[in-house]
Amino acid sequence: MISELGYLALFASTFLAATILPFSSEVVVTAMLVARFDPVLTLTVATAGNWLGGLSSYYIGWLGKWHWIEKYLRIKVSRLEKIQQRIKGKEGWIAVFCWLPGIGDPMAVALGLLKAPFVKTAIWMFIGKAARFIVWGYLTLRVMEAVA
Numbered sequence: 001m002i003s004e005l006g007y008l009a010l011f012a013s014t015f016l017a018a019t020i021l022p023f024s025s026e027v028v029v030t031a032m033l034v035a036r037f038d039p040v041l042t043l044t045v046a047t048a049g050n051w052l053g054g055l056s057s058y059y060i061g062w063l064g065k066w067h068w069i070e071k072y073l074r075i076k077v078s079r080l081e082k083i084q085q086r087i088k089g090k091e092g093w094i095a096v097f098c099w100l101p102g103i104g105d106p107m108a109v110a111l112g113l114l115k116a117p118f119v120k121t122a123i124w125m126f127i128g129k130a131a132r133f134i135v136w137g138y139l140t141l142r143v144m145e146a147v148a
Contacts, residue, residue, distance in 0.1 A: 006037060011049040018053025018098075018129075020105050025050060026136055033140045043137045047130045054098050054108045054125050061112025069113070084114045091116035096128035 010028055017025035025046060032042045066077050087094060095111060098104040111121050 003037065006032060006035070007041065007045050010042065010045050014046045014049030015053035015056075018050045018105065018108075019057055020109075024101075029133065029136060030140050033137060034144065039137055039141060043130075043133045046133045047126070050099070050129045050133070051122075051126045054104070054129065055122060057098075057105050057108035058112040058116075058118075058121060058125070061109035062115065064109075064113045066113075080114070087114065087116070092120050092124035095121045095124035098125050099128045099132040 010032055013023065013028045014025040017023040029042060029046050033039060066080050069075050069080060070077050091111060094107060095116070098108045098111075100107070108125065
């Protein structure tokens, strides 16, 4: 029972960390690994939560209207069209970096706002977020071995 609640809390925290809420999911992942939760399941749950949170940010952007951006942020629609053309074909590379602290979440929203292809964005966002947690988990486990 405790273990299921731990994974549920991990999922919720990694999901929320991938939205506009300022939160570090690495802290929770590290705590789970230090508490000897299964590393593969921990990293899988963390990746799934963070990826779905990133996709929710993408969807929020998708719902946005360019005329709102022009009205409230004073960015001309013509400028948004130029940005959209400039990133065309590079959406995957941008999505890979949606894991970056501070700028990753706005990048996901921007990809949605600019109507980047969903499947391509989702796949590359997943790859970036999975790689991040795999590296973080590996480093955490190595430090734990060194300390033990």
